[in-house]
Amino acid sequence: MTPEEEVARRKARRRLSKLLVYTATSLIVGVLVIVGGWWLYDGYRQHQSNIAYLNDTLSLIAETDEAINRLDDLIADPFAVDSSDAYEEVESSLSEIEEKLDRADERAREASATLRESKAAEAAQQAIETISARYVLIDQGGRIVDAAERAYASIERAREAWDKLLSADASARESSDLVKDTTPENVRSSIDKANEALENFGEAERLFQEAQALYGVDFSMFGDYIAKREEALRYAITSDEAILAKDKVAAIKGNDLYNAADAQAAAYVKSLPDDPSSPVIDAYESDIDAFENAYSTARLQAGAADAFIRDYLGTEIK
Numbered sequence: 319m320t321p322e323e324e325v326a327r328r329k330a331r332r333r334l335s336k337l338l339v340y341t342a343t344s345l346i347v348g349v350l351v352i353v354g355g356w357w358l359y360d361g362y363r364q365h366q367s368n369i370a371y372l373n374d375t376l377s378l379i380a381e382t383d384e385a386i387n388r389l390d391d392l393i394a395d396p397f398a399v400d401s402s403d404a405y406e407e408v409e410s411s412l413s414e415i416e417e418k419l420d421r422a423d424e425r426a427r428e429a430s431a432t433l434r435e436s437k438a439a440e441a442a443q444q445a446i447e448t449i450s451a452r453y454v455l456i457d458q459g460g461r462i463v464d465a466a467e468r469a470y471a472s473i474e475r476a477r478e479a480w481d482k483l484l485s486a487d488a489s490a491r492e493s494s495d496l497v498k499d500t501t502p503e504n505v506r507s508s509i510d511k512a513n514e515a516l517e518n519f520g521e522a523e524r525l526f527q528e529a530q531a532l533y534g535v536d537f538s539m540f541g542d543y544i545a546k547r548e549e550a551l552r553y554a555i556t557s558d559e560a561i562l563a564k565d566k567v568a569a570i571k572g573n574d575l576y577n578a579a580d581a582q583a584a585a586y587v588k589s590l591p592d593d594p595s596s597p598v599i600d601a602y603e604s605d606i607d608a609f610e611n612a613y614s615t616a617r618l619q620a621g622a623a624d625a626f627i628r629d630y631l632g633t634e635i636k
Contacts, residue, residue, distance in 0.1 A: 479525030
């Protein structure tokens with residue numbers, strides 16, 4: 319081989335070597351592009367999956383909104399006319415709300431651990447915040463509803479007692495008016511009315527005792543008044559019976575005792591509340607004060623978290 323041929327051969331070999339290196343490099347770059355593209359696509363798919371998972375979690379939280387709103391309404395006006403049905407409805411929904419919050423809390427924490435994009439990650443954290451606040455709402459709200467339900471039952475019974483008390487008062491006045499004209503017929507009618515008043519006073523006392531037992535409120539002021547009115551009526555009946563027996567001395571004595579007891583009863587009236595439900599409402603408001611403060615704080619916390627979530631969902635929809 320001549321020197322010129324050897325030089326040509328070496329040049330050709332170097333060109334082939336360069337070509338092989340270029341080809342190998344191109345293949346490597348191509349593989350890296352494909353792998354990188356797949357990695358980016360897979361990461362995008364995973365991110366979208368995480369976002370969808372978070373949105374499903376937020377929808378699960380939203381499913382508790384209606385029940386929470388009913389709880390809000392009941393706490394705002396616990397003694398409305400139709401509250402008795404509302405208590406049962408709200409109380410039966412609390413366990414269902416808690417179950418949904420348990421599932422949502424687990425999902426929200428999973429989403430928070432996997433999401434990297436700042437807005438979505440913050441939405442997951444806010445989901446955890448509103449769930450935590452809602453746990454407090456159903457706990458403290460449940461305590462308030464329980465107290466309100468017992469108070470409502472006590473108020474109803476106290477109002478029934480009050481109606482009986484008013485009926486007894488009316489019968490007692492009729493009894494007193496009848497003997498202003500002491501004919502035998504009027505005196506006997508007076509006795510009948512006095513006994514009717516005694517029956518109603520007794521029923522009123524029983525109902526006040528039930529009201530007291532239902533919420534532990536002291537209704538003894540009504541009991542004292544009723545006892546004195548009953549005492550006065552018994553003296554009145556004794557006086558009426560003496561009139562029928564033509565026993566003037568006994569009639570006068572019975573009437574004097576009636577007047578004294580009736581005056582004492584009138585003094586007791588000053589200690590009676592204008593509304594028989596007020597002792598229950600006062601006790602109820604004192605009992606729930608701490609629960610209500612905790613509920614209000616949790617409501618504000620849930621509201622702030624919900625506002626962020628609504629903004630996030632609005633952005634996602636766009």
